[in-house]
Amino acid sequence: MTVSQTSFGSHEPVLEIKDLTVKYRGDTRSTTAVDRVSFSIGVGEIFGLAGESGCGKSTIANAIMRLLRDPAEISGGSIRFGGKDVLAMRPEELRRFRWQDVAMVFQSAMNSLNPVMTIGDQIVDIYTTHAGYTRKESLRRAAELLELVRIDPARLKSYPHQLSGGMRQRAVIAMAVALKPSLLILDEPTTALDVVVQQEIMAQIKELQRELGFSVLFITHDMSLMVELSHRMAVMYGGRIVETAKAKDIHAAPLHPYTQALMGAFPPLTGPRVPLTGLADGVKFSNIADLQEVSPAHFVSPLPALQGAQP
Amino acid sequence: MRFILRRLGFYLIAFWVSITLNFLLPRFMPGDPVSRMFARTQDRMQPEQIEALRKLLGVDDRPIWEQYVGYMHNMVTGQMGVSISRFPTPVTEVIASQVGWTLLLGGTALVIAAVVGNLLGILAAWRRGGAIDSALPPFLIFIGSFPYFWLAMGALYLFGVTLGWFPIRHAFSDTIEPSFSWEFMSDVGMHLVLPALTIVLVSVGGWMLGMRNTMIATNAEDYITMAEAKGLRPGRIMFRYAARNAMLPSVTSFGMSLGFVVGGALLTEVVFAYPGVGYQLLNAVQGLDYPLMQGLFLTITAAVLLANFLVDILYVRLDPRVRAN
Amino acid sequence: MTSSIATTASTVSGETLAGGTPPGTLAGNTAGTPDGGAGLPPGASVRRPNRSLLHGLLTNKKAMTGAAILFVFIALALLAPVLYPDNPSKITGMASQEPDAEFWLGTTAKGQDVLALTIHGARSSLFVGLTVGFASTFIGILVGLASAYFGKFIDEALSLTTNVFLLLPGLPLLVILAAFLPPGLGTVILVLVVTGWAGSARVLRSQALSIRSKDFVAAAVVTGERPLRIMFREILPNMASIVMGTLLACIIYGIGAQAGLEFLGLGDVSTVSWGNNLYWAGNEGALLTGSWWVFVPSGLCIALVAFSLSLVNYAVDEVTNPRLRKIRKPKPAKPGKRASA
Numbered sequence: 001m002t003v004s005q006t007s008f009g010s011h012e013p014v015l016e017i018k019d020l021t022v023k024y025r026g027d028t029r030s031t032t033a034v035d036r037v038s039f040s041i042g043v044g045e046i047f048g049l050a051g052e053s054g055c056g057k058s059t060i061a062n063a064i065m066r067l068l069r070d071p072a073e074i075s076g077g078s079i080r081f082g083g084k085d086v087l088a089m090r091p092e093e094l095r096r097f098r099w100q101d102v103a104m105v106f107q108s109a110m111n112s113l114n115p116v117m118t119i120g121d122q123i124v125d126i127y128t129t130h131a132g133y134t135r136k137e138s139l140r141r142a143a144e145l146l147e148l149v150r151i152d153p154a155r156l157k158s159y160p161h162q163l164s165g166g167m168r169q170r171a172v173i174a175m176a177v178a179l180k181p182s183l184l185i186l187d188e189p190t191t192a193l194d195v196v197v198q199q200e201i202m203a204q205i206k207e208l209q210r211e212l213g214f215s216v217l218f219i220t221h222d223m224s225l226m227v228e229l230s231h232r233m234a235v236m237y238g239g240r241i242v243e244t245a246k247a248k249d250i251h252a253a254p255l256h257p258y259t260q261a262l263m264g265a266f267p268p269l270t271g272p273r274v275p276l277t278g279l280a281d282g283v284k285f286s287n288i289a290d291l292q293e294v295s296p297a298h299f300v301s302p303l304p305a306l307q308g309a310q311p
Numbered sequence: 312m313r314f315i316l317r318r319l320g321f322y323l324i325a326f327w328v329s330i331t332l333n334f335l336l337p338r339f340m341p342g343d344p345v346s347r348m349f350a351r352t353q354d355r356m357q358p359e360q361i362e363a364l365r366k367l368l369g370v371d372d373r374p375i376w377e378q379y380v381g382y383m384h385n386m387v388t389g390q391m392g393v394s395i396s397r398f399p400t401p402v403t404e405v406i407a408s409q410v411g412w413t414l415l416l417g418g419t420a421l422v423i424a425a426v427v428g429n430l431l432g433i434l435a436a437w438r439r440g441g442a443i444d445s446a447l448p449p450f451l452i453f454i455g456s457f458p459y460f461w462l463a464m465g466a467l468y469l470f471g472v473t474l475g476w477f478p479i480r481h482a483f484s485d486t487i488e489p490s491f492s493w494e495f496m497s498d499v500g501m502h503l504v505l506p507a508l509t510i511v512l513v514s515v516g517g518w519m520l521g522m523r524n525t526m527i528a529t530n531a532e533d534y535i536t537m538a539e540a541k542g543l544r545p546g547r548i549m550f551r552y553a554a555r556n557a558m559l560p561s562v563t564s565f566g567m568s569l570g571f572v573v574g575g576a577l578l579t580e581v582v583f584a585y586p587g588v589g590y591q592l593l594n595a596v597q598g599l600d601y602p603l604m605q606g607l608f609l610t611i612t613a614a615v616l617l618a619n620f621l622v623d624i625l626y627v628r629l630d631p632r633v634r635a636n
Numbered sequence: 637m638t639s640s641i642a643t644t645a646s647t648v649s650g651e652t653l654a655g656g657t658p659p660g661t662l663a664g665n666t667a668g669t670p671d672g673g674a675g676l677p678p679g680a681s682v683r684r685p686n687r688s689l690l691h692g693l694l695t696n697k698k699a700m701t702g703a704a705i706l707f708v709f710i711a712l713a714l715l716a717p718v719l720y721p722d723n724p725s726k727i728t729g730m731a732s733q734e735p736d737a738e739f740w741l742g743t744t745a746k747g748q749d750v751l752a753l754t755i756h757g758a759r760s761s762l763f764v765g766l767t768v769g770f771a772s773t774f775i776g777i778l779v780g781l782a783s784a785y786f787g788k789f790i791d792e793a794l795s796l797t798t799n800v801f802l803l804l805p806g807l808p809l810l811v812i813l814a815a816f817l818p819p820g821l822g823t824v825i826l827v828l829v830v831t832g833w834a835g836s837a838r839v840l841r842s843q844a845l846s847i848r849s850k851d852f853v854a855a856a857v858v859t860g861e862r863p864l865r866i867m868f869r870e871i872l873p874n875m876a877s878i879v880m881g882t883l884l885a886c887i888i889y890g891i892g893a894q895a896g897l898e899f900l901g902l903g904d905v906s907t908v909s910w911g912n913n914l915y916w917a918g919n920e921g922a923l924l925t926g927s928w929w930v931f932v933p934s935g936l937c938i939a940l941v942a943f944s945l946s947l948v949n950y951a952v953d954e955v956t957n958p959r960l961r962k963i964r965k966p967k968p969a970k971p972g973k974r975a976s977a
Contacts, residue, residue, distance in 0.1 A: 065540050070439075098542035106540075111533035114552050116559075116631060125551075129543050159631040175541070325800045332809075336816045449698075452950065456888075456942035458895050461914065461935035468923050468931075524953075567802065574807025578896055582918070592808060593900055596815045604815060611808045619803065 013040035014183050014215045015064065015102075020077035022059050022068065033059045033072065035239040036290075041183065046209065046216040048230030048247060050223060050262060056239040057219045058107070061187045064217070065102055066094055082182065100130055103176040104185040108192050109168035113160035119146075119171050120156030126178045141178075149174040149204060166197035170204060177208055184209075185217045190225070202229065223262050227251045232297075235259045240288040245298035255300045258285060314633055318623045322616045329612040333605045334382045337368040338375075348395065348599040360393060367392045368601055391606040396598030402606035406588065410610065412482050413587030417576040419503060420510035421569070427511070428518025429561055433554045435519065436526030448523070451516030459575040463509040463582035470505060477505050480584040506579045513575060514568070521564060525557040532556070559630055566622035569615050689877050692955030693948070699955075702947030709941055713758035724752035724908050732927050742929040745920035753913050754933040760909035761891055761938065764821070768828040768890030773883040775829070776836030781867040783837075784844030795841065801834035807896060814902040824894055824903050832889050836882040843878045847871050877956040884949040888942045895938050910934040 022034035034056040041047040049057045062068050064079055066086065079086040081101060089097060106112035114122055120142050127138035143153035149170040160168055169189060176184055186205065190198040202225065209216060220226050226233055227247050234244035235258065243256040254260045291299035349361070356364075365371050367385065371378055385391070391402035435444040454462075471479035483489065483498050529535065530553055538552040577589025584590060588607050595603040627633050693699040712719075722728075727747040728739075735742040741750035779798065783791040810831050817823040847853065848871060856866050872879070897903050898911025901919075905912055913934040917923075922930040 062536075067536055067540055095542045095544070098540055100542065104537075104540050106533055106537055108533060112537040114534045114538070114556070116555055116629070117551070125543055125547070126541055129541070129547070161632050172537075321796075321799065322803075324796065325803050328800050329804055332804075333812075336812065448950075449947075452946045453939070453943050456946060457935060457939040458892055458899070458914075460896060460899050461931070461938065464914070464918070464923055464931055464935070468926075468928060472923060472926065570803065570805040573805045574810075574896070577807050577811075578899065581900065592811055596811060596900070596902065601815075604812060608808050608812045611805050615805050616803065 013042050014045075014082060015217070016040040016078075016080040017060070017064070018078045018080075020060065020063060020079065021075050022056070022063055022072055023075045025071040025073065030071075033239055034063065036077065037236075037239075037241055038077075039234055039241065039244060041215050041217060043182075044209075044213050044215055045232065046218055046230045048218045048220070048226040048233035049236060050219075050221060050226050050233060051236035052221055055236045057236050058187055061104065061185045061217065061219055064185065065098055065104060096130070099126060099176075099181065100179045101181055102183045102185060103179065103181040104187060105169070105172050105176050105189045107188045109165065109172045110160065110192070112172060113168060115160055118157055118159055119163070123156075123175055123178060126175060130179055145174045145178055146171070148177075148208070165193055166200060169193060169197075169201055173201070173204060173208070177212060177214070180212055181214060183215045183217065185219070187219045188221070190222075191220075198225075205229075221262075235262060237285060238288065240301070241291060241299075242285075242288055242301045243299065244291065249295075249298050255294060255298070314627060315623060318620065322620055326613060326616055329609060330383060330386050331379075333386075333609060334379060337601060338378075348601055356398070360399070364392055364602060367605075386609065391609070392602035394595075394600055394603040396594060396600040396603065402603050405591065405603060406606055406610050409586060409588045409591045410614075412585060413573075413576055413580070413589060414614075415482075415499075416503060416506055416510075416580065416585060416587060417572050420507040420514070420576070421572050423507065424511045424514040425518055425561075425565060428515040429522045429554075429558070431515070432519040432522025432524075433526055433549065433557070435523045436530060436557075437549050437553070439527070444523070448516070448520055451519055454512050455514070455516035457513065458578070459509060459513050460578040460582050462513055463506065463579045466505045466509050467582060478502050479505075482586050502583075502585075506576075506583045506585055509579050509582075510572065510575050514572065517568070518561070522557060522561055525560050526553060529553050529557040559626070562622060562626050562629060566619040569618050569622075573611055573615060689880075689952070689955055693951055696951040696955060698947045699951035702944040702951065705940055705944035706948075709758055709762065709937070709944075712755050713762050716755045716759055719755060720749075720752040722752070724749065724756040728752075732925060732930075735929050741933050742927070744916065744930050745922065745925070745927065746916075750913075750930055750933060753908055754910070754937060756908045757910040757913050757934055758937065760821070760907050761894065761911065762941070764825055764828070764894045764909070765887045765891035765941070767825055768832060768894070769883055769887030771825070771829045772832040772886040772890070773836050773879065775833040776838075776840045776882060776886075777872065777879065779833070779837040780840030780844045781871060783841045784848040784871065785863060785867050787848075791841075794837075798834045798837045798841070801831070802838060804831075806831045806893070810893060810897055811900065811902060814897055819902070820904050821907060824897060827897070828890055828893050832886055832893070835889070836886055839882055840875065840878060843875050844871055847874050877952050881949050881952050884945045884952070888945045888949075891938060891941055910938050 017040065018038045019036045020034055020038070021032065021036055023030045023032050037060060039047065049060065051057050059068070059072065063074055064086065068074065074087060081097070086097065113119070120139060123142035123145060124135060124138040127133045127141055128135065133141065139156065142156055146153050146155060151167060151170055151174070155163065163171065189205070190201050193201065206229065218226065218230055227250070230247040232245070233247045233250060234241045235250070235256065236242065237258045243250065243254065243259045250259060251263070254263045289302050292302055293299050366378070366381065389403055393399050394402050394405045397405050431443060431447060435441070435447065438444060467479050470476045478484065478501055482502050483495065487495050487498050489495060535548065535553055538548045576587065577592060579585070580587045580589035581593050588611060592604065592607045595607060725748055728749050729743045729747050731743065731747045732745050733739055733743040739749050739751065741754065743749060744753070779794050783794045810827055813827045813830065814823060817827065853866065853870055856870050894903065894909070895911035895914065898909060899915050899918065901915055903909070903911060905915065914931055917931040
């Protein structure tokens with residue numbers, strides 16, 4: 001709970017998502033991966049998005065940068081970034097928007113780095129493309145960038161496979177902040193790493209965020225990590241947001257049974273028997289209703305959805 | 312380095328196998344073809360030449376292991392006997408006069424096919440469902456289904472005999488003296504067009520499809536998504552990120568396909584009476600020239616192995632991950 | 637909503653085809669990939685991919701086109717003695733006649749009926765192609781499975797042999813072998829198998845290796861199943877599509893290489909086959925005299941058969957690797973189509 005709350009609560013959202021719907025088109029039918037999702041992120045705010053694998057949270061991240069590929073497609077809703085309509089951008093505009101305005105740290109650093117290019121060249125690519133620097137100038141800045149994430153600049157000449165997992169992820173983070181974007185998407189940035197390295201990486205991100213002041217969309221299934229880092233958060237299930245509130249509120253009083261299960265809460269002593277920890281045992285929620293505000297800034301999908309809880 | 316040494320060892324084994332095969336074939340095949348050859352050609356030869364050939368081909372009273380050791384020694388030191396169809400030229404000399412033409416034909420065709428095929432593959436994968444991707448593969452598969460020699464026959468008939476655009480046989484005109492003059496070179500070039508075109512046509516589809524399919528797999532990699540997220544220009548993503556990685560399996564198959572190209576070149580040479588090792592090999596077979604046959608087989612094998620080794624060295628330069636271990 | 641998420645995963649992994657799983661079982665939805673079937677009895681984990689492969693092929697345009705062409709040629713080969721009961725090499729007309737009403741494809745320089753030669757040629761060419769294809773694939777399967785199952789020294793030795801054979805240039809080796817062996821159909825087949833098996837062995841080995849490392853194989857080993865049973869009942873059925881692809885490639889190789897060998901005059905020149913037809917066409921100077929009808933039909937037949945096999949092979953790839961499938965414009969789902977699956 002050490003996060004600085006100073007920048008929280010700005011009324012000018014950096015990112016505003018309304019009723020975003022993403023479908024995967026199959027040969028004979030399509031499935032909805034993200035279903036009418038809305039949220040916004042303020043300037044300097046860290047917004048967490050939690051949920052199990054396959055709930056659609058990474059799809060949202062990719063949708064924001066318009067990285068979705070066939071058969072996935074955005075079939076409804078809007079994404080606005082700093083007042084601009086992301087979904088209406090033309091290719092060249094989109095290309096400039098990427099990484100300059102929004103950058104992303106992908107789940108696995110090993111797979112997101114080009115195995116046949118040196119780390120240096122992969123950073124230089126960013127500067128020469130977006131900032132128009134010469135190669136020499138780009139290399140100088142790349143070295144600074146590596147120092148920022150405490151990697152020896154000599155590593156510029158290294159290939160991805162020559163770095164440790166933690167170092168690779170730090171290099172990717174360095175790349176992400178290269179152009180000082182106003183929003184950074186972290187898509188499970190520490191999943192593939194061991195606990196000690198995880199802590200280092202998170203500390204690194206917190207430090208950079210304090211220094212550079214960017215907003216963050218933080219995606220993870222690790223609730224403790226999320227509560228620790230985020231100002232506000234949303235919990236997703238089956239392509240829908242079931243609950244959203246300040247992180248500390250959700251931590252203190254999760255309302256939706258699914259959130260409770262994620263937080264490892266105990267079942268209530270009275271009321272209907274709800275298998276809270278039984279997410280793996282075939283508990284399904286269906287027809288999740290729209291969010292309703294139950295207390296200031298705390299929205300929950302109403303409980304009638306529970307009727308569909310028993311399979 | 313260890314990778315290179317391991318590959319080198321492997322090629323040496325492969326070469327040893329081909330020498331051994333050469334050694335065993337005339338000795339253990341039914342029907343005794345070698346005696347037939349001697350019966351046909353004996354009267355033209357000196358006694359010591361007959362003796363040398365007997366040793367080479369195993370019509371010989373020494374114990375088999377002694378023959379084997381002697382044979383290995385002869386092959387390694389390049390003593391492959393004399394050619395019978397081109398009597399009394401030594402086999403090595405006959406081969407030396409042919410090998411350049413095959414290198415020219417095979418090399419030209421291979422490089423053109425690989426470059427064009429890979430570029431088409433890259434473009435097809437990059438624009439899935441576009442014109443190149445949907446129309447070209449079935450067409451090229453169809454062209455690739457024709458036997459090399461048949462396409463060669465068709466090209467010869469159409470462009471050589473009927474239209475008369477290109478010469479139909481040999482590597483250069485009989486009327487021109489070989490020299491480094493422009494006249495001679497352009498004559499060689501004209502003679503090269505049809506045979507090379509045939510090989511390119513048959514093999515380009517394989518390159519294209521191979522590259523296309525690896526490109527499609529590569530395009531699904533996270534680092535391509537990241538490159539897109541980085542807002543790089545499409546051309547740069549296509550070549551520096553996608554194709555650069557997809558190329559690696561292509562380089563490996565480049566070495567593998569050399570053997571096929573040699574085979575294709577062989578048949579094409581026969582159709583165009585192109586004076587390379589393939590054409591010579593057929594002549595040797597028809598003339599029951601077993602020493603020349605063996606020498607040619609060994610030469611071709613050695614060339615293919617050497618080319619593979621060069622490709623390995625190239626591969627190490629292209630893939631930093633191999634360099635490390 | 638929830639069910640749609642479960643199928644999202646399966647759509648992405650390409651296992652949407654065929655109604656193999658009973659409706660309503662969400663948990664086992666992604667089974668059919670070998671690791672998903674770990675806990676199932678061998679039969680269950682095995683049959684699904686095969687059935688979806690077959691179903692995929694039956695609904696694939698390329699596969700069906702290929703199969704149709706192939707069917708025509710097989711029918712022609714079988715009916716040849718009925719259509720042309722005479723010996724096709726018999727001289728029946730004038731030399732080098734252009735195609736006309738009597739000889740639809742003209743005559744050779746000797747005066748043989750080209751159509752009769754072409755139709756009879758299908759017999760030998762298809763027979764050799766199929767025999768070589770099946771034999772090479774069979775050896776490939778044995779080598780691949782043995783390599784993968786036993787590993788260690790056996791794998792090392794088999795891989796080395798395979799790679800050496802793969803590296804030796806095929807056609808020159810073919811020529812050398814054929815030159816030393818007594819001529820005949822048996823020699824042709826033997827020589828083609830010797831030079832052709834390595835390619836299939838290499839592909840099948842790597843596939844067998846990846847299946848060998850799956851949990852259900854480990855489980856079978858632990859429960860003490862016999863090696864042969866594990867190889868042929870557990871591993872092999874899961875390689876169905878690769879085996880099929882290899883078989884098709886080997887048949888193509890067999891037909892093409894036979895033609896090449898015969899064209900060089902290294903086959904049995906007395907039999908009638910497409911390759912020999914072309915050998916005679918070349919020998920009798922069909923090209924220089926402009927008798928295109930002598931060499932076009934046999935070459936075209938070889939190409940069509942190889943093309944049809946390639947089409948089926950390509951379709952197998954498409955069906956098993958959804959990424960290669962043609963991208964279709966999204967269209968409304970047709971409810972009737974799935975119900976028939």
